[in-house]
Amino acid sequence: MEARIHRFMSLPRNEHWLVRLFSAQNDEAVVSDYYHGLKAQGFASSRGPYNRLRTDIQIDMVSLPTTFEAICRVQEIDRRRQLALDSLVNVEPELHAAASARMQVNRDTIEQFNRALEFRYDSYVYALEHLIVETPHEQAQTVDAELSGLAVANGAAQAHDHCTGQQSASGVEPARLGAI
Numbered sequence: 001m002e003a004r005i006h007r008f009m010s011l012p013r014n015e016h017w018l019v020r021l022f023s024a025q026n027d028e029a030v031v032s033d034y035y036h037g038l039k040a041q042g043f044a045s046s047r048g049p050y051n052r053l054r055t056d057i058q059i060d061m062v063s064l065p066t067t068f069e070a071i072c073r074v075q076e077i078d079r080r081r082q083l084a085l086d087s088l089v090n091v092e093p094e095l096h097a098a099a100s101a102r103m104q105v106n107r108d109t110i111e112q113f114n115r116a117l118e119f120r121y122d123s124y125v126y127a128l129e130h131l132i133v134e135t136p137h138e139q140a141q142t143v144d145a146e147l148s149g150l151a152v153a154n155g156a157a158q159a160h161d162h163c164t165g166q167q168s169a170s171g172v173e174p175a176r177l178g179a180i
Contacts, residue, residue: 001106004070005113008063034123035130049131050139057124057146060117064153071110072163078103114157121147121154 038049081099085091124147132140156162 001070001074002109004067005109008067008113009116031119031122031126035127038127046135046137047139050137050143053124053127054143054146057150060120061149068162074106075162078106117154117157121150124150
């Protein structure tokens with residue numbers, strides 16, 4: 001699971017600003033940073049920012065099903081571990097403490113992933129909304145459709161539904177935008 005989450009946190013990005021923004025747990029980052037970095041790229045046409053936003057969303061979407069699956073496996077192991085701790089009477093305090101600590105590390109790692117996914121989703125929404133206001137374009141609908149799939153995965157992660165949510169991690173929710 002940690003390898004999958006690490007892979008999600010460090011997905012290949014061409015721009016150094018994007019690597020810094022999405023790879024580290026940066027408490028100073030705000031959702032507008034992605035949009036401002038996107039605008040600083042100096043695209044030659046109005047399609048450029050929309051294409052880049054769509055590509056970034058697609059990169060994230062490709063990794064989500066396997067990441068959700070890995071998280072689900074770890075959650076199931078921890079569920080069994082907790083059942084064993086609750087029902088066995090001859091478990092030494094050290095083993096109990098070690099198992100409890102491991103489960104806490106797993107919960108913390110999963111929560112870090114959930115926060116990262118939510119931050120990316122919020123950053124993409126912010127960017128799309130600002131691009132639409134700045135330069136309304138028919139590509140906004142295509143990007144919004146991609147973003148709707150990410151919305152489903154983000155909703156599942158925020159609900160801590162990585163096991164049943166993994167089927168919807170690549171699913172599509174109705175687009176948020178009408179005709180532009």
